[in-house]
Amino acid sequence: MKNVFLVVFVVTAFLGGGIAQLPADEPVKIKTLIIDGRFYNGEESEPALKEIYEKSGRFTVDVATTPGGRDIFRFKPDFSKYDVIVLKNYLGTRWPKETEDAFEKFVREGGGLVIVHGANNSFHEWKEYNEMIGLGYGQGRNEKDGPYLYVKDGKVVRDTSPGSAGGHGPEMDFVVNTFKPDHPIMDGLPEAFMHSEDELYYGLRGPANHATILATAHSKTNEGGSGKIEPILLVIEYGKGRVFHSMLGHSDAACKCVGFQTTLFRGTEWAATNKVTIPCPDDYPTADKVSVRP
Numbered sequence: 104m105k106n107v108f109l110v111v112f113v114v115t116a117f118l119g120g121g122i123a124q125l126p127a128d129e130p131v132k133i134k135t136l137i138i139d140g141r142f143y144n145g146e147e148s149e150p151a152l153k154e155i156y157e158k159s160g161r162f163t164v165d166v167a168t169t170p171g172g173r174d175i176f177r178f179k180p181d182f183s184k185y186d187v188i189v190l191k192n193y194l195g196t197r198w199p200k201e202t203e204d205a206f207e208k209f210v211r212e213g214g215g216l217v218i219v220h221g222a223n224n225s226f227h228e229w230k231e232y233n234e235m236i237g238l239g240y241g242q243g244r245n246e247k248d249g250p251y252l253y254v255k256d257g258k259v260v261r262d263t264s265p266g267s268a269g270g271h272g273p274e275m276d277f278v279v280n281t282f283k284p285d286h287p288i289m290d291g292l293p294e295a296f297m298h299s300e301d302e303l304y305y306g307l308r309g310p311a312n313h314a315t316i317l318a319t320a321h322s323k324t325n326e327g328g329s330g331k332i333e334p335i336l337l338v339i340e341y342g343k344g345r346v347f348h349s350m351l352g353h354s355d356a357a358c359k360c361v362g363f364q365t366t367l368f369r370g371t372e373w374a375a376t377n378k379v380t381i382p383c384p385d386d387y388p389t390a391d392k393v394s395v396r397p
Contacts, residue, residue: 130380132160132161132162132163133163133187133372133376134162134163134186134187135156135164135165135186135187135371135375136164136165136167136180136184136185136187136188137156137165137166137190137191138166138167138168138180138188138189138190138193139168139169139191140168140169140170140171140194151358152189152191152219155358156189156368156371159364159368159381161368161372169195169198171196175196175197175198176199178198178202179199179201179205180202182205182209182214185214186214186375187216187217187371188209188210188215188217189216189217189371190216190217190218190219190222190225191219191220192219192352193221193224193225194221195225197226203229203231207231209344210342210346211342211344212342212343212344213343214344215345215346215373215375215376216235216341216344216345216374217346217348217370217371218235218236218346218347218348218349219349220302220350220351220352220353221240221353223236223238223307223348223350224239227239227248233248233249233310234310234312234339234341235339235344235346236309236339236346237310237312237314237337237339238309238311238337238348239268239307240268240269241267241268241269244269244309245267245268245308248268248309248310249309250262250263251263251266251268251306251307252311252334253305253329253331253332253333254282254319254331254332254333254334259316266306266308268306268307268308268309269306269308270304270305270306271302271328272302272327273326274302274356275300275301275303275326276297276298276299276300276393277297277301277321277326278320278321278390279295279296279298279319279320279335279336279362280294280319280320280321281293281295281317281318282318283315283316283317286315286317286338287369287373287378287379288336288338288347288366288369288370288379291382292365292366293383293387296362296387296388296389296390296394297362297388297389297390297392298360298362298363299356299357299359299360299395300354300356301352301354301356301360301363302353302357303320303322303326303328303335304333304335305322305328305331306329306333307333307334312339313339313341314339315339316336317338318336319333320332320333320335334350335349335350335351336349336351336366336370337349338373344374345373345377347370347371347373349366349367349370351363351366351367356395359396360393360394360395361394362387362388364396365381365383368381
């Protein structure tokens, strides 16, 4: 009789009958590829990104390093093995056309892409890359590459006047403000957080087609800035693909910020899956206090 009761108990639990609940399955980890190579600020921050992603428990991470010189023609990763591709502070040479075509196809057909900080310096002459990232910094970019996007009186301005693309003041703490609170990446996050020791980019230009600003920061003139409200987090539609573009993350110090990590994780999940399940952590920074993780 005891055995009969046990069978009924287990079957009822399995069918959701209220006597017991089986443990929920852990979420499937997101297959992530970080592309690294030559960086505009040295090598110190790139290896840390893999560790940051893996510590979250939500991502499996491979790293593909681009070789130098003519060996670049050997660079042909299999993008189809991944849910999302991440480029951070990347300033390498152009890839082989075969690789660029495969990359464009991956994103256009629904693959996720994450652009972190200096990766928006790359590939000025690659039209489709500029479409993917929305806005770019330096490397000869100017008004011919697209408008300068900023926010004024709560509205997005597309400034087409002549000028070069990009600049920043000294590394410092600054406040990041939510601009699109109803987007899944920002939903449930505080209205503002104090970000730690980073470059605050201003004056970025690009096609910005199908781009949505999620968060901004005030680039103050007395701190070497533009005096304008600059985009800090963007999302871009590229075909069926989703792109998350964060201006944050210049150095190790910036990457230790819990606000940076949280928006990075949520943005990466959204780019890969079109949904966000990663919650806002208890140690999320406030509008006037930095929060960092070792």
